Amino acid sequence: xxxxxxxxxxxxxxxxxxxxxxxxxxxxxxxxxxxxxxxxxxxxxxxxxxxxxxxxxxxxxxxxxxxxxxxxxxxxxxxxxxxxxxxxxxxxxxxxxxxxxxxxxxxxxxxxxxxxxxxxxxxxxxxxxxxxxxxxxxxxxxxxxxxxxxxxxxxxxxxxxxxxxxxxxxxxxxxxxxxxxxxxxxxxxxxxxxxxx
Amino acid sequence: xxxxxxxxxxxxxxxxxxxxxxxxxxxxxxxxxxxxxxxxxxxxxxxxxxxxxxxxxxxxxxxxxxxxxxxxxxxxxxxxxxxxxxxxxxxxxxxxxxxxxxxxxxxxxxxxxxxxxxxxxxxxxxxxxxxxxxxxxxxxxxxxxxxxxxxxxxxxxxxxxxx
Numbered sequence: 001x002x003x004x005x006x007x008x009x010x011x012x013x014x015x016x017x018x019x020x021x022x023x024x025x026x027x028x029x030x031x032x033x034x035x036x037x038x039x040x041x042x043x044x045x046x047x048x049x050x051x052x053x054x055x056x057x058x059x060x061x062x063x064x065x066x067x068x069x070x071x072x073x074x075x076x077x078x079x080x081x082x083x084x085x086x087x088x089x090x091x092x093x094x095x096x097x098x099x100x101x102x103x104x105x106x107x108x109x110x111x112x113x114x115x116x117x118x119x120x121x122x123x124x125x126x127x128x129x130x131x132x133x134x135x136x137x138x139x140x141x142x143x144x145x146x147x148x149x150x151x152x153x154x155x156x157x158x159x160x161x162x163x164x165x166x167x168x169x170x171x172x173x174x175x176x177x178x179x180x181x182x183x184x185x186x187x188x189x190x191x192x193x194x195x196x197x
Numbered sequence: 198x199x200x201x202x203x204x205x206x207x208x209x210x211x212x213x214x215x216x217x218x219x220x221x222x223x224x225x226x227x228x229x230x231x232x233x234x235x236x237x238x239x240x241x242x243x244x245x246x247x248x249x250x251x252x253x254x255x256x257x258x259x260x261x262x263x264x265x266x267x268x269x270x271x272x273x274x275x276x277x278x279x280x281x282x283x284x285x286x287x288x289x290x291x292x293x294x295x296x297x298x299x300x301x302x303x304x305x306x307x308x309x310x311x312x313x314x315x316x317x318x319x320x321x322x323x324x325x326x327x328x329x330x331x332x333x334x335x336x337x338x339x340x341x342x343x344x345x346x347x348x349x350x351x352x353x354x355x356x357x358x359x360x
Contacts, residue, residue, distance in 0.1 A: 063309075064309075065309070066309075069307065069309040069310070070307065070310075071298070071301060072298035072301075075298075118287070119286075119287070119290050119341075122287055122290050122291045122294070123290055123291065123293075123294035124294070125291075126290075126291035126292070126294045126295045127294045127295055127297065127298035128298075129295070130246065130247040130250075130295040130298055130299055131298050131299070131302070133246060133247075134299065134302070135310070139244065139245065141239065141240070141241075141244040142240075142244070142303070142312075142315050143313070144302075144310070144311075144312040144313075145310075145311060145312075147310050180348070
């Protein structure tokens, strides 16, 4: 699209600053969600309990706490994994092909995918946070005992993964807001670069 | 065309208000007491923080939906409505995800943690909670549609500069 003679040509300093801010936010969000995925996926604790004593021989049972035992944590790992893959793909697309466009829909697709990723992370982290609260406090009315006093480091690592995921969610919210702003004010400095001598 | 858009938006907002109100009320009135071998077993939504969060989130969404129904269609507050729609959609997503996680433990139990399922004893309570969650799901889907619709109608003519 050629510019008319009288049209002002925006030198896109503000929009390239916006692009760099979004890229930086995406890198931080990628690290946060990847950390949450990895910490929760490797979350496992085995402990041996003495359950009875016959004579002078203690009978012990070995119990394991794994993240696969709880569907909410499985969903948490899957959701954060998908969010970090999404961020990685967006970073790669921004760094290696910043001008690649598909029928002018690139910014709209990025904004919609960002919104979907925010919803996914939000669902995953909230399910995990309430399950963790149940494990930490138990529920006396349903006669569910708490498990965090026996499996302390399992609970600690789970808590750390949840905090990392919340940080990732916060950054993804900022990225989504900025993507929507970019969608509604598309950059025009690519058209100017051919005019500037 | 504008009239059809207005009717569509009004209808969607009415559905959203109705479903979130229904979800909040059905969850709040779920209460059952049974006795099993002279041990009384009571199930209320206040005994679980996730269900309390679900009721509060849906109550906030229904109050907001009720207020927005009366907004005149050319007021400047519609841009605030778009932002609030996004915030409330996120709130509803998180609340339904949390309530679903706890309800799944209540229904199937967790054998590794030694948690027995409670739906066998308080099945009426379980059915009411399931109904409330289903209404919550319809509410969140309606809010998602409303959000996309609002971004398209309100923000598009205002700010898009076509190159």
